[in-house]
Amino acid sequence: MPEITIISGKGGTGKTSLTAAFAHLAQNHVICDLDVDAPDLHLLLDPEHEKAEEFYSGHTAVIDRELCTNCGQCLELCRFTAIAQGPEGPTVDPIACEGCKVCVHFCPAQAINWLEDHCGRWYISRTRFGPMVHAQLFPGEENSGKLVALLRERARAITQEGNLDLILSDGAPGLGCPVISSLSGTDLAVIVTEPTPSGVHDLDRVADLCAHFRIPAGVLINKWDLNADQSQAIERLCLKKGLNLVGKLPFDPAFTQAMVQRMVITEFQSEGLADEVKAVWRRIQDLAGLRAAA
């Protein structure tokens, strides 16, 4: 079954508002929020949790004051400057600790404990638009890429069990591990951009990331009328990079008005902007080969 992942490079381009609308318009699908770091899709879809599970990943070193002989070896070995000499001996800064276990392994007094990190929680939920898989990484935690991979595995299992046709995912901003994890093996990335210098710059980089991993990508220009020249520059960039333009949407506070009502734009309006969003969704389906198959 196809997987469509909505990403953006730059944050705040309208990725989540649009994913929510597509979740409304799509049929026979599972919805996945892969922005586990700062997820927002649940604010619009109001999921009812059917299953909640804890997410453990990685470890943190903790020095046992009783056993520590203050030999200083851990201080020398740590490459993350996570261990500092305190008044009562070395201490580990849990924020800087990478969880590499080197200090634990080499401590001659075996004075360093190795505690598994409880990093977050993930859910399988029911929404008015279909099943949803989502998570919340605890603030300040790591390993978001692994949590993203876990959610995608669950989403695939749900589509197989329920004989569903599509996984629709809201990705994370940026280019790093959660984005790479969101993209690996997806059938189509839809990049939501905006006609600003940041939008164009970030589109360029995230499109290169898609090319690097050989993921087909489409581009949606949101708020296109903020700067018609920049919009045209984006269209030229799409031509140059062989990206499919799936549509342009205007700058419209209706997206925010809908959000305040906890509605998606296609519920909030019956025509106008909603019609334009529907047209964009049809083109995305065509690009993903969904409508041809139907």
Added chain:
Amino acid sequence: MIVAVASGKGGTGKTTVAASLTKVWAGPVQAVDMDVEEPNLHLFLKPELTGRETARLPVPLADQAKCTACRACAEICQFKAITVLAGYVMTFPDMCHGCGGCTAVCPEGAITEDYRELGEVLWGRSGEIDFLMGRLRIGEAMSPPLMRAVWQRVDRIGDVIVDAPPGVSCPAIAAVWPADVILLVSEPTPFGFHDLKLARAAFAPLDKPMGVVVNRAGLGDEALYEYCRETDLPILLEIPFDRRIAEAYAQGLVIAEARPEYRQGFLDLAGRVRDLAGRVRDLAAAPLLEARHA
């Protein structure tokens, strides 16, 4: 003093605030773009770049001739970056965190270090402003090691204003932990409010003074204001929802310069940030807040 401009939600106006704050800052200042995945500050400050270096991470280089397949390296590695299969040692440099554990643990001295390119650190000047940024290599998953390389180039001669990445996990923490004060840029929408709470929770363990910049004020609802009032989180500046600001941003302009009516607001912000860094309770922001919500 180091001021980190962070947000939780992407696209709330971090770069807008960082660029304007830098432009009105009194005295020597260095602008640092720590959003290495999607750096944008240079698009607005338009610095003349005068130097660059490639940031690298040490990764294992295994000598098969010396390896006895004892598996010590595979056992210490927490990141699946080295393993032994059918008597052969295999490395996966993309997975490596550069802890040096395998090199240190190998009894045969069979593992030396090669390097993986993380990205670039670039620097230069924009008028009176010192400029520094990191740019992650496309396909590189880990931004914190590159951010550490950028931090090493931060000069503490004057004040430092850091444009942080969005989100609340490891990259965001790596951008704010050395700061003296954290500015949280948000917008009064359900998404902005939700992610503001996440950001505050993520940064709270760092025990640094925090203040809020409300961007696009007038859009959305009142929930963010009520939360800030009830939990004593000072609002240091409100930037109104104004299409002309969005258009100026779309042209790559710095708001404090392009729209002179907003310059005073950023001057006031700079003063309030200095007060906050001195852990002086920010009373100056209170009348502003009350005036709007009286």
